[in-house]
Every structure is written in C-alpha cells, then in structure tokens.
Amino acid sequence: MNQWKNFTKGFIKENPVFVLLLGLCPTLGVTTSAFNGLGMGLATTFVLVCSNLVVALVSKQIPDKVRIPTFIVIIASFVTIVELMMQAYVPALFDSLGLFIPLIVVNCVVLGRAEGFASKQSVTSSIFDGLGMGLGFTFALTILGGIREILGNGSFFDVKLIEGDAIIIFILSPGAFIVLGYLIALMNKMNKKIT
Amino acid sequence: MEYFIIIISAIFVSNIVLNQFLGICPFIGVSGKVSTSIGMSGAVLFVLTIATMVTWLIQIYILIPFGITFLQTIFFILVIAALVQMVELILKKVSPPLYQALGIFLPLITTNCAVLGVAIQAHSKNFNLMESVVFAIASAIGFGLAMVIFAGMREHLDLMKVPAGMKGVPIALVTAGILAMAFMGFSGLV
Numbered sequence: 600m601n602q603w604k605n606f607t608k609g610f611i612k613e614n615p616v617f618v619l620l621l622g623l624c625p626t627l628g629v630t631t632s633a634f635n636g637l638g639m640g641l642a643t644t645f646v647l648v649c650s651n652l653v654v655a656l657v658s659k660q661i662p663d664k665v666r667i668p669t670f671i672v673i674i675a676s677f678v679t680i681v682e683l684m685m686q687a688y689v690p691a692l693f694d695s696l697g698l699f700i701p702l703i704v705v706n707c708v709v710l711g712r713a714e715g716f717a718s719k720q721s722v723t724s725s726i727f728d729g730l731g732m733g734l735g736f737t738f739a740l741t742i743l744g745g746i747r748e749i750l751g752n753g754s755f756f757d758v759k760l761i762e763g764d765a766i767i768i769f770i771l772s773p774g775a776f777i778v779l780g781y782l783i784a785l786m787n788k789m790n791k792k793i794t
Numbered sequence: 795m796e797y798f799i800i801i802i803s804a805i806f807v808s809n810i811v812l813n814q815f816l817g818i819c820p821f822i823g824v825s826g827k828v829s830t831s832i833g834m835s836g837a838v839l840f841v842l843t844i845a846t847m848v849t850w851l852i853q854i855y856i857l858i859p860f861g862i863t864f865l866q867t868i869f870f871i872l873v874i875a876a877l878v879q880m881v882e883l884i885l886k887k888v889s890p891p892l893y894q895a896l897g898i899f900l901p902l903i904t905t906n907c908a909v910l911g912v913a914i915q916a917h918s919k920n921f922n923l924m925e926s927v928v929f930a931i932a933s934a935i936g937f938g939l940a941m942v943i944f945a946g947m948r949e950h951l952d953l954m955k956v957p958a959g960m961k962g963v964p965i966a967l968v969t970a971g972i973l974a975m976a977f978m979g980f981s982g983l984v
Contacts, residue, residue, distance in 0.1 A: 620822070620963060621819075623815075623818040623819060623822065624815050624816055624817070624818045624819070624907045625815075627815040627818060628814065628815035628816075667875075668872070668875055671871055671872070671875060672868065672872065675867050675868040675871050675872075676868065678867055679864065679865065679867050679868060682864075682867065683864060698814075698911055698914060698915065698918075701866070701867040701910070701914055702816075702907045702910060702911060704867055704871050704910065705871070705906070705907045705910055706907075707819060768975070771978065772812060772813050772815070772974045772978070773971040773972065773974040773975040773978065774971070775815065775971070776967045776968065776970040776971030776974055777967070777968050777971035777972075779967050780960075780963075780964045780965065780966070780967030780968040780970075780971065781964065781968070783963055783964045783967065784959045784960045784964035785959070787959050787964070788959045
C-alpha cells in the first residue's frame with residue numbers, strides 16, 4: 600500500500616512539472632512533438648530510477664559535507680550512459696533532443712528526488728518513487744508535446760490529423776510557454792476540486 | 795564583424811531563455827522583483843564567463859588529447875560546481891559588498907542549465923577561446939535582458955486582476971510566451 604502511494608503520487612498530486620514546477624527547461628525545450636516529449640521523459644525516468652537506487656544504497660556511507668557533489672557525480676554517470684545508448688540505438692531522437700540530454704544532469708527533478716527522498720528512505724521506496732516521478736514527468740511532457748504537435752503541426756505521434764495549415768506558433772518557443780501556462784492553471788483548478 | 799554576429803545572435807535572435815529554454819528555473823523563480831533579477835543576472839554573467847573559459851580549456855587540453863570526450867558531461871558539471879564554490883569563497887574574501895549583492899544567488903547557479911548549456915554549445919559550435927568568451931558574455935547579457943524585462947512585467951501583473959486559477963505561475967508563463975513572441979521579431983536579423 601505504502602509503495603503504491605510512493606509510485607502514484609508523482610502523477611497528479613506531486614507531479615514534478617505541473618505542481619512542483621521542477622525541470623521546466625527540458626519540459627519547454629523538447630516538447631515540439633509528443634514523441635520527443637515521450638523520449639525525453641523515458642530518458643529522465645531511467646536516470647531517476649538508477650540514481651535513486653544508487654543514492655539510497657550509498658547515502659549512509661557519504662559524509663554530509665560532500666553529499667551534493669557525490670549525488671551530482673552519480674547522476675552525471677547515468678546521464679552519460681543514457682547519452683551513449685541513445686546515440687547508438689536511437690540516433691534520430693538523439694539529434695532532435697540534442698543539448699537537452701546532457702542537461703538531464705542539471706534537471707532539478709533528479710537532484711531534488713536524490714536529496715529530498717532517496718537519501719533518507721529505503722532502497723525499494725526510492726525505486727518506486729523514482730519510477731513514479733519519472734513516469735509523471737513523462738506523462739506531463741507527452742501531454743504538452745501532444746497538444747503542441749496537434750495545434751502547431753496538425754499531427755499526433757507523426758500521424759497527420761488535420762490537413763492543411765496549422766497554427767505554427769505552437770511549435771515555436773512562445774507556444775511552449777503559453778500551453779504550459781494554461782495546463783498548470785487547469786491542474787491548479789483540478790487539484791483544488793480533489794482536495 | 796564575426797564577434798558582432800555572435801553577440802547579436804546570442805542576445806536577441808537565439809535568446810538563451812526565450813528561444814532556447816535554458817535557465818527557466820531562475821527566470822520563473824527569482825523574477826518577482828526587478829532588483830533581485832538584476833542581482834541574479836550579475837551572478838550568472840560572472841559564473842557563465844569563467845565557467846565557459848575554464849571548460850573550454852579543459853576540453854581542448856585534457857579531454858581531447860586523452861580521447862575521453864565522452865566524459866564531457868561529468869567533467870563539466872564537476873568543474874562548474876567546484877567553480878561556483880570557489881567564486882563564492884573568493885568573493886567573500888576579496889569583495890564583501892559584491893558578495894553581499896550576489897551571495898544568495900551563487901549556490902542556485904550550479905543547477906542553472908544555462909551555464910552547462912552554454913559551455914557545451916561553445917564546443918558544438920567550434921568556437922575558439924575568444925569567441926567562446928564573447929559568446930558566454932553575450933548569452934549572459936541576453937539572460938539578463940529577458941530577466942529584467944520579465945521582472946518589470948511581473949511587477950505590473952501583481953496589481954492586475956487575474957482569474958483565480960491563473961494567479962502566479964500560469965499567468966507568468968503566458969506573459970513569458972508573449973515576450974518570446976516579441977523576441978521572435980528579431981529572427982532573421984543575422
């Protein structure tokens with residue numbers, strides 16, 4: 600029951616993007632299509648789960664003073680793994696995400712969970728927390744990417760829905776800010792209704 | 795001329811915040827007041843320039859000769875983290891007034907993706923040392939420009955009547971979207 604809670608809280612109640620407002624740079628930067636959002640989300644999820652696991656394992660041994668640098672090195676190692684794997688197996692996605700893959704290192708979601716959750720909790724809880732948070736992040740990115748792709752390109756996951764011209768501004772940078780703004784407003788409204 | 799193009803494109807055309815989405819966290823987080831946003835921009839200018847210079851030297855003289863460029867991410871983030879700490883210590887000793895002004899913003903900069911992003915970009919664009927430094931300074935000015943304009947707008951927003959659900963971050967994001975739209979007018983300039 601408790602693990603289930605650790606897993607599900609990342610989706611709505613503590614969604615890293617819509618509620619905690621963490622990791623906004625990749626959220627805005629890569630979501631020009633639903634597929635890019637999904638790819639970025641899954642890459643971040645992998646890093647989150649692995650770094651949460653390792654941090655939970657070693658946190659007792661790390662002196663308090665060098666805690667944050669150690670966490671950053673652990674995270675950076677996993678980001679490098681993801682970077683090399685994506686370059687080898689999904690080069691097209693790697694190219695379209697570009698700069699934002701190495702930038703997973705400075706994604707506040709990852710460091711925030713390592714510091715705020717994994718360093719204090721048991722290994723299994725940390726894995727579930729990482730998985731939940733990661734999938735919540737993926738969920739947010741896919742929705743945002745999907746909306747922007749439908750409005751700006753008339754397609755969803757590269758399947759053409761609307762023929763003819765679309766509202767190109769939603770694919771460009773202003774669209775990212777505006778769509779995210781309205782999504783957060785919607786989320787605020789929904790969360791208020793639930794509680 | 796070359797430098798001029800780098801400067802104009804980094805400040806206006808591909809503005810680091812509004813066009814490339816780097817450094818969004820401080821952009822949204824500390825842009826409540828014009829005075830704090832100026833302080834943050836100053837700290838970013840300082841760290842960004844030094845970090846880009848140091849990481850450029852590391853890339854050319856350590857990573858490439860030893861053939862370990864795949865460790866770029868780990869090296870860069872460690873250097874930036876150490877550098878921020880060092881800048882903080884040095885400022886505290888050498889210039890207490892400057893430390894007073896920038897102090898609280900410095901720790902936040904380690905996790906500012908603008909710093910790492912610019913350092914990596916300086917390599918993917920194949921800049922030499924001088925160009926990288928100019929690029930870093932111009933990017934930081936672009937960050938400051940966007941930040942100060944945005945803070946000014948948010949100060950006005952506080953006085954406006956905003957629908958309940960849109961209060962705070964949502965309306966700020968929509969405003970940022972309109973600001974980004976204004977900056978799109980610069981595209982095609984270079």
